[in-house]
Amino acid sequence: MPNLLAEIGSQVAFVNTYHLVTHPGPEIIEKAGGIHAYSKLPIPLMSDSGGFQVFSLAQNKRKATVRGEEEALVEKITEDGVTFRSAFDGSLLSFTPETSIVFQKQIGADLIMAFDECTSADIPHKKTKESMERTHRWLLRCINKFRASDKQYLYGIIQGGVFEDLRKESAEFVTKQDVDGIAIGSIANSGEGKTQMQSQVDWVTEYLPNDKPVHLLGIGYAEDIANFVRNGIDTFDCVEPTRVARMGYLYQIQDKKPIVGWKEIDINKGIFKNNLEKVDEQCSCNVCENFTKSYLHHLFKQKELLGYTLATYHNLSIMERFMASIRKAISDDIL
Ligand SMILES: [Zn+2]
Numbered sequence: 126m127p128n129l130l131a132e133i134g135s136q137v138a139f140v141n142t143y144h145l146v147t148h149p150g151p152e153i154i155e156k157a158g159g160i161h162a163y164s165k166l167p168i169p170l171m172s173d174s175g176g177f178q179v180f181s182l183a184q185n186k187r188k189a190t191v192r193g194e195e196e197a198l199v200e201k202i203t204e205d206g207v208t209f210r211s212a213f214d215g216s217l218l219s220f221t222p223e224t225s226i227v228f229q230k231q232i233g234a235d236l237i238m239a240f241d242e243c244t245s246a247d248i249p250h251k252k253t254k255e256s257m258e259r260t261h262r263w264l265l266r267c268i269n270k271f272r273a274s275d276k277q278y279l280y281g282i283i284q285g286g287v288f289e290d291l292r293k294e295s296a297e298f299v300t301k302q303d304v305d306g307i308a309i310g311s312i313a314n315s316g317e318g319k320t321q322m323q324s325q326v327d328w329v330t331e332y333l334p335n336d337k338p339v340h341l342l343g344i345g346y347a348e349d350i351a352n353f354v355r356n357g358i359d360t361f362d363c364v365e366p367t368r369v370a371r372m373g374y375l376y377q378i379q380d381k382k383p384i385v386g387w388k389e390i391d392i393n394k395g396i397f398k399n400n401l402e403k404v405d406e407q408c409s410c411n412v413c414e415n416f417t418k419s420y421l422h423h424l425f426k427q428k429e430l431l432g433y434t435l436a437t438y439h440n441l442s443i444m445e446r447f448m449a450s451i452r453k454a455i456s457d458d459i460l
Pocket residue numbers: 404405408409410411412413414439442
């Protein structure tokens with residue numbers, strides 16, 4: 126149930142524009158009164174621009190079976206935007222800076238992203254520069270289409286791949302624009318090593334504003350988050366805690382001071398069949414207060430849908446405890 130997110134203490138959730146546009150379509154969400162009313166998610170919501178999925182499809186040259194025929198999902202990438210086929214019904218869809226903003230207005234999340242072109246680490250300097258410059262031109266078009274709204278806030282996205290000069294140039298450009306927040310993109314989507322990821326954020330840290338929120342796209346591991354908070358990043362999004370939960374990997378608190386850390390246990394393992402302990406002795410979430418490892422193991426073995434819900438609830442609860450410990454460390458000045 127969506128209200129469980131509020132119960133857990135989550136302060137914001139991320140909704141995916143590409144997936145909502147391909148299904149059910151932004152018109153029906155708008156007709157329902159926006160994504161808050163449609164999904165009954167009672168907390169602030171952030172939407173991405175659709176760019177990440179569109180460019181992942183292009184880079185992977187993904188194909189889908191549409192009406193019995195295998196077709197490329199991405200049709201064309203131009204200065205104007207990207208045209209691709211929906212994997213659901215084969216219909217032709219277009220993402221441009223303008224349509225991305227219109228889709229995100231129809232969806233109606235509180236915090237929205239400018240349409241950007243994502244690049245991977247293996248793209249050479251010249252192509253990364255061209256892509257970054259196109260992202261900057263697209264940002265200006267997004268700002269023009271967006272205009273100030275008292276209901277939504279627009280983030281501009283810093284790109285520039287794995288190149289220090291380009292990251293700095295992009296940071297300088299994006300932070301000068303009339304946007305409500307700053308995001309950093311393409312840090313984690315191409316298998317870069319940890320050192321390279323850290324460098325990409327370090328290069329732009331001096332440009333990040335103190336008076337606007339800063340979001341890092343696609344980062345969700347505890348050690349990374351703690352490090353990037355030191356760079357001045359305020360918010361993160363990642364599928365990691367919920368995706369591993371649905372696979373049966375449950376977080377267990379390891380260290381409590383000053384920042385909470387965790388390890389994972391695989392609840393599918395036979396050793397948990399007769400284990401009547403809590404999932405995590407140190408966790409006081411509703412799952413740990415009420416259910417045992419044996420019961421979670423049973424649900425996963427029987428592929429009962431409740432198992433995925435309970436595992437997700439618990440992992441997000443640990444995540445919240447982790448973020449609370451970071452906020453406390455900041456206020457205690459010990460991060
Ligand atoms: Zn728990």
